[in-house]
Amino acid sequence: MKVVLIPMRVEVGNFKANWNEFKKRFNEALEYEPDFVVFPEYCLTGFEEWDFRGAKLYDEIVGRVSELARENGVYVVFGLLEPYKNCVYNSALLIGRNGEVLLKHRKFQEPMKFCTGNTVRTTKTEFGKVAIIICGDLYNKRIAKWVRRKRPDYLFVPMEYSPEYGEMTSENVEAMSERVKLLGVRTFVVNSFPPGGAWAFNENGTLLASSRGERLLVVG
Template sequence: MRVALIPMRVETGNFEANWREFEKRFREVLKHGPDFLVFPEYCLTGFEEWDFSGAGLYNEIVEKVSALARKVGVYVVFGLLEPYRDCVYNSALLIGRNGEVLLKHRKFQEPMKFCTGNTVRTAGTEFGKVAVIICGDLYNKRIAKWVKRKRPDYLFVPMEYSPDYGELNNEDVGAMAERAKLLGVRTFIVNSYPPGGAWVFDRNGGLLASAAGDDVLIFDAVEV
């Protein structure tokens, strides 16, 4: 199982530029033969409080990403804004090799102007069970209970750690490691750029690999 974590540059409110970047980075990593390509939280629209206009692109985004996944036969994990009745979810999808939506996660840890999710789901793959959560969900107690109950083999975490907070430091990475240990699952995290970054932790919270800035992290997971 080869995973490509892609900390792509995201321009808030500029879908056209983000799609060009997404497609470019997608095609660049194919030379590594990945099974999973993992992109950050709402990577094709960005998000600025409280502009939910990017949610109107939900169907177009799903169709475009599904077409890419189907064309080359890979799994894709990415975040996007999802419209729902009179509100919006901060969601993330797992797209399958045939372009189908295998899994949708709706973020728990959000301010009141968002709809919020209430469960964690898993999807079966040839490599084992996969779950997806989003950014601050990693530190949510309810999420921890769900992850432990569902017992996925792999956990993917699209993230958007704002550059307003500066570069992620050792304390931040240590906090991620503690959560991976608590959840007891191999955890893959990718952040949007700037500041970027990508990390892989084992089920005991050990840091297995990392990349800085917008460098792609290619990781071979050899055990379930």
Template sequence: MRVALIPMNVEAGNFEANWQEFKRRFEEALEHSPDIMVFPEYCLTGFDEWDFSGAKLYDEIVNRVSTLAKENSVYVILGLLEPYKRCVYNSALLFNRGGEVILKHRKFQEPMKFCTGNTVKTAKTEFGKFAIIICGDLYNKRILKWVKLKKPDYIFVPMEYSPDYGKLNEEDVEAMGKRVKLLSTKTFIVNSYPPGGAWVFDEEGKLLTSSKGKEILGVKI
């Protein structure tokens, strides 16, 4: 299984600029011959508190990404804002090689004004069972319960995290590893740029490999 983790520069509220960047990074990632591409949290719209206008683009994003996945016969994971009745979920989708959405995760760890998820689902692939969680979900106690129940082979974590003190430091990465150890599942994490970065941890929470900034992290498992 080849995975490409793709940190991406995101402009909040500028869908067309983000789409052009998404396609450019998608093409770059193809050089790694990936089976799976993973993009960050709400990577095509960004999010400024509390502007949920990007949720209106949900169907457009699904259609465009579906076409790319199908044309290139690759799995794609990305985060986006999902409208639901009178509120919005922070969600992430898994597209299969045929461009079908086979898994959706709705983020647990969100403040008021968002709808929040209440379950972790898995999707079967030729590589095993996949699960997705989003950014702060990594530190959510209820997520741990669901992961233990569902027992995915791999977890993918689209992230948008920019600490007040600038770039992520060793303590941040160490904290990720400690949470992954509790999940007991090989975990792939990719962050928006800036500060960017991508990380792969084994089931024991050991950091296997990482990248900094905008660098695409290509991994063979």
């Protein structure tokens, strides 16, 4: 199984620029003949408190990404804002090789004004069972319980670690490692740029590979 993690540059509120960047980075990833291409949290709209206008693009975004996945026969993991009744979820999807939505995760670890998820789901692929969580979910005790119960083979974590905090420090990466060790699943994390970065851990929390800034991380 080959995974390409893409720390994509994201402009808040600029769907056109983000879509062009998404396609550009997606095509870069295809050069490595990946099985999975993984993008960050709400990567096509960005997000600022409490501007949820990007949720209106949900159907268009799903349609466009599904077409790319189907045309190129790859799995795609990415985050987006999902409208629901009178509120919005911070969600992430796994799109299958045929363009079908195989898995949706709704983020637990969110402040007021978001709807929040209440479980972790898995789906089967030819490589094993897959799950998705989002950013701060990695540190949520309820999430940890669900992940351990569902026992996926692989976990994908789209992230948006604020550029205000600068690059991930060694302490930040060590904290991620400890959480992955607790979950006991091979885990792939990718952050939006800036500050960017991507990390791959084995089920024991050992860091297998990482990248800085916008650089792709190819694992497999």
